Amino acid sequence: MAYITLENVCVDFPIFDSKSRSFRSGFIATMIGGRLSSPDQKINVRALDQITLDIRNGDRIGLIGHNGAGKTTLLRTLSGVYPPSMGTIQIKGKIAPLFDISLGFDMEASGRENILLRGLLLGLSKSEISNSINNIIEFTGLGNYLEMPLRTYSSGMLMRLAFSIATEIQPDIILMDEWIGVGDASFLQQAKKRLETFIDKSSILVLASHSEDLIRSTCNKAILLGQGQVLAQGAVDNVFDHYNFFGSSSFFDMEEYISLHPDLKESMNIPGMAPWMHFIKYGIFEGRSPGFGIELAAFSADKVFNHAITIGDGLSAAERIEQIAPFLQSFTPPKNWAGKQNLRYPIDFASTEDYPLITEEEAKRRWLE
Amino acid sequence: MREITEASNKRSSNIKYILDDLVAGFLFYELWIRLGWKDVLYRYQRSLLGPLWITISMGVLIGALGILYASLFKINLQTYLPFLTVGFVIWQTVSGILLDGCNSFISAEGIIKQIKLPLSTHIYRLLWKNLLTLGHNSIVVVIVMLYFEVSVGLHTLFLFFGILLLIINGLWCALLLGLLCARYRDLNPTVSSLIQLSFFVTPIIWDPSLLPDRKFILLYNPFYHFIESIRAPILGIEVNLETWLILISITLVGWCITIPIAAKMHRKLVYWL
Numbered sequence: 001m002a003y004i005t006l007e008n009v010c011v012d013f014p015i016f017d018s019k020s021r022s023f024r025s026g027f028i029a030t031m032i033g034g035r036l037s038s039p040d041q042k043i044n045v046r047a048l049d050q051i052t053l054d055i056r057n058g059d060r061i062g063l064i065g066h067n068g069a070g071k072t073t074l075l076r077t078l079s080g081v082y083p084p085s086m087g088t089i090q091i092k093g094k095i096a097p098l099f100d101i102s103l104g105f106d107m108e109a110s111g112r113e114n115i116l117l118r119g120l121l122l123g124l125s126k127s128e129i130s131n132s133i134n135n136i137i138e139f140t141g142l143g144n145y146l147e148m149p150l151r152t153y154s155s156g157m158l159m160r161l162a163f164s165i166a167t168e169i170q171p172d173i174i175l176m177d178e179w180i181g182v183g184d185a186s187f188l189q190q191a192k193k194r195l196e197t198f199i200d201k202s203s204i205l206v207l208a209s210h211s212e213d214l215i216r217s218t219c220n221k222a223i224l225l226g227q228g229q230v231l232a233q234g235a236v237d238n239v240f241d242h243y244n245f246f247g248s249s250s251f252f253d254m255e256e257y258i259s260l261h262p263d264l265k266e267s268m269n270i271p272g273m274a275p276w277m278h279f280i281k282y283g284i285f286e287g288r289s290p291g292f293g294i295e296l297a298a299f300s301a302d303k304v305f306n307h308a309i310t311i312g313d314g315l316s317a318a319e320r321i322e323q324i325a326p327f328l329q330s331f332t333p334p335k336n337w338a339g340k341q342n343l344r345y346p347i348d349f350a351s352t353e354d355y356p357l358i359t360e361e362e363a364k365r366r367w368l369e
Numbered sequence: 370m371r372e373i374t375e376a377s378n379k380r381s382s383n384i385k386y387i388l389d390d391l392v393a394g395f396l397f398y399e400l401w402i403r404l405g406w407k408d409v410l411y412r413y414q415r416s417l418l419g420p421l422w423i424t425i426s427m428g429v430l431i432g433a434l435g436i437l438y439a440s441l442f443k444i445n446l447q448t449y450l451p452f453l454t455v456g457f458v459i460w461q462t463v464s465g466i467l468l469d470g471c472n473s474f475i476s477a478e479g480i481i482k483q484i485k486l487p488l489s490t491h492i493y494r495l496l497w498k499n500l501l502t503l504g505h506n507s508i509v510v511v512i513v514m515l516y517f518e519v520s521v522g523l524h525t526l527f528l529f530f531g532i533l534l535l536i537i538n539g540l541w542c543a544l545l546l547g548l549l550c551a552r553y554r555d556l557n558p559t560v561s562s563l564i565q566l567s568f569f570v571t572p573i574i575w576d577p578s579l580l581p582d583r584k585f586i587l588l589y590n591p592f593y594h595f596i597e598s599i600r601a602p603i604l605g606i607e608v609n610l611e612t613w614l615i616l617i618s619i620t621l622v623g624w625c626i627t628i629p630i631a632a633k634m635h636r637k638l639v640y641w642l
Binding site for chain 1: 397399400403404407414415479480481482483484485486636637639640641
């Protein structure tokens with residue numbers, strides 16, 4: 001039984017400049033009494049923030065999110081490369097990290113020698129490798145080329161070799177950063193089949209990709225990451241709809257929506273129903289708060305919002321909320337919330353005494369600093 | 370294939386982590402033996418003689434230096450050349466381990482950022498590389514010994530004790546330097562220049578009997594003791610008890626310093642690369 005459990009995992013990257021990285025700064029400080037040199041200030045960038053995940057046998061997880069959302073960092077944390085600065089990770093099962101499948105290749109050595117080298121790096125023993133070396137060699141289709149040094153290979157041949165080794169071992173957990181590409185078209189079909197069986201045999205797959213089609217066809221669950229946090233997780237369709245509608249710095253939190261409205265728990269069991277969908281279809285008409293301190297009563301006097309509600313257009317109404325919400329004083333921005341680049345103060349929005357607006361400058365200060 | 374069960378990052382468990390790491394890394398011997406050998410071959414790729422060049426260049430260097438300094442110091446070549454050869458070859462190993470130690474993790478960045486391996490695997494790899502180089506160089510030692518008919522006896526076996534101590538100490542030195550140099554990038558050139566300096570302060574090309582009234586230079590020089598513990602048995606001289614005691618103390622103190630530091634630093638290493 002393979003599993004991965006993450007509990008409040010944070011990963012911080014220390015940022016060094018040459019100053020804090022050398023001991024010169026410390027040394028000089030002691031020499032001159034520390035007056036000129038400012039104290040060594042540690043700057044950390046939080047790449048993963050309080051990630052809690054529970055991945056079980058049979059899960060095929062797609063990681064989605066913008067560049068820099070934390071997908072690769074999360075994968076590397078799962079592979080054990082990045083020890084978390086806080087929180088706990090528990091991983092049971094043999095892991096195959098397929099980030100750079102040609103890692104450790106020695107260009108001067110023969111293909112056969114490189115199979116051995118790569119296998120040893122993956123933690124196999126020599127005898128395990130010699131058991132499966134014939135399968136690998138057969139699948140590469142490189143024949144006598146395997147006795148030649150790698151520097152004589154074309155890039156397509158290198159990919160074939162790397163691919164064949166990577167998919168020969170049978171891990172419990174596969175971690176993949178983008179789909180592994182393979183060489184020429186004739187090899188593509190064979191490779192596709194081999195990769196599919198390779199993945200089918202594993203218990204857990206975590207795949208980070210920008211390709212929606214790929215994740216929809218391969219995965220049965222998805223996790224949306226934004227600024228190192230889990231913004232949404234669940235069925236692939238739901239998460240993608242959430243991502244496509246709200247983007248990756250959304251103020252709509254599916255979990256908060258459910259916890260604010262406990263009576264919705266049952267309606268969530270309807271197939272195809274997701275919290276965000278419920279909100280746009282029903283919640284917004286019933287005056288339910290989407291969370292983050294947004295009360296729909298603030299929009300009671302707004303013409304745009306009311307018009308959308310009158311004609312039954314939940315989507316437009318939600319778009320209006322998204323536009324205005326950052327300026328509502330009652331709005332509490334999600335942690336790590338990034339405001340839109342060019343904020344426009346909503347001049348056509350009439351704020352009431354109960355729900356005052358803040359200024360554009362105040363809004364900027366609140367979440368851009 | 371390995372399984373990872375990462376527990377919490379409690380401080381108390383970190384010392385145990387390092388000790389487990391040293392064992393787990395050793396068990397990857399199939400990997401580090403191969404990588405270490407590749408590191409040796411790397412410099413001599415596509416050359417006809419391959420790593421034999423290590424032996425040849427050492428032989429040429431020793432021959433030239435030996436004849437030059439024997440006439441400069443006006444010493445008998447018969448006693449000087451064996452002394453120089455053994456000292457020089459051991460020095461190469463000592464400085465090789467220290468210099469490679471500084472880069473042990475920096476040069477393995479590609480692997481460390483992709484695959485979770487025990488950290489000590491990289492240390493064993495560089496130790497093995499330097500031992501292989503020592504093996505190639507010792508051919509020169511054997512030739513010089515045979516040519517000058519240096520006597521071999523039971524006392525010679527003490528050299529293996531010296532080599533063992535060298536390996537055990539090389540392990541902590543490389544681990545400590547590797548971690549510190551990854552964090553403080555200025556340490557690397559500092560160590561290089563200190564090693565260069567130590568070469569002249571340590572009796573390798575000059576005989577310690579040349580300065581009988583300045584014994585302290587020898588006593589407080591750890592390099593001297595490491596070299597003496599291997600050189601003296603080969604040359605048929607008895608090693609001072611002092612030297613053995615100092616070496617054993619260095620070993621104990623070194624490990625007692627390294628383990629807590631490594632326990633504190635190992636989690637952050639990957640972020641420094």
